[in-house]
Amino acid sequence: MNSVLAARGLVKTYGDVHALAGVDIDISPGDVLAVVGPSGSGKTTLLHVLSGILRADGGEVFLDGRAIGELSETGRSELRRTAFGFVFQSGMLVAELTAEENAALPMLLAGRSREESLGAARLWLTRLGLQGMEKRRPGELSGGQAQRVAIARALAHRPRVVFADEPTGALDTRTGQEMMTALLQAARDTNAAVVIVTHDKAIADRAHRIVDIQDGRIAVPGQVPA
Secondary structure: OOOOEEEEEEEEEEOOEEEEEEEEEEEOOOOEEEEEOOOOOOHHHHHHHHOOOOOOOEEEEEEOOEEHHHOOHHHHHHHHHHOEEEEEOOOOOOOOOOHHHHHHHHHHHOOOOHHHHHHHHHHHHHHOOOOOOOOOOHHHOOHHHHHHHHHHHHHOOOOOEEEEEOOOOOOOHHHHHHHHHHHHHHHHHHOOEEEEEOOOHHHHOOOOEEEEEEOOEEOOOOOOOO
16 A cells, blocks of 8 residues: 655754654554654654654655655645644643634634534534534543544544644543544544554554654664664
8 A cells, every 4th residue: 555654764853962863654544653762762753754843854754755845834834734633642722712613723724614614523523422512612621522622623624644642641541542542433434544652552552553763763673773
C-alpha cells in the first residue's frame, strides 16, 4: 500500500543538540503508529516536523508524495486545517466556544459554511457519545468528555493523518483507555492514519507498529544508538 505520509532523512537541531538525526518513516492509510522513547529523545519534535508545525533542517516529509517542506507557512497552515487532525494532552479546546464550535473549528477556519461545519461536528459528537452536550463549554465537561470533543475536532473534517501527542496523559487509566478506543475506532471509520506520541506502554501496545526514538534516531532492537 502506498504511504500517505513518508519521511526521509529528517534532521532537526537546536544548537548542538540533534533532536532528529536522520529519521525515515512510512505511514499508510489506516496505519496506527506509536512513537515511544525517553523524555528528550525527539518524539514530539518528530510529530511536529511530520505535521508541518516545524520545518526540518534536513530531509523531507511527503504527504501523498508531495514535499510539504516546499510549502509556505500559509500553505502548511492550510494543510494542518484540512489534511491533518490533532489531539493534544490537555485537549487545547477554546474555553469560550461550545463543544460543537470547538469540534467545527478546523472546518470554520478552512472557510466552510457554519451550517455545514456545525452539522459535521454534531454528527461526530454523537458518534463519540456526547449527544446532548453540544452546547457545553470546556469548563462544563469532564476530562474524558473534553478529549472526546478534541477527537471530534481532529476527525470531523476527515483528515488524512491524525497526530496525538500524549493524548491520555491528563486522564486516569480507565478514561485514557476509553478515549483511545474512541480515537482508534473513529480513525478506522475514516481510514485516517494515526501517529501517537506516548510514554504509556498500554497505549503504545494498541498501535499497529511501535517506533522507539533514542537520541533523535529510530532505535533498532538489540542495538544501542550511536
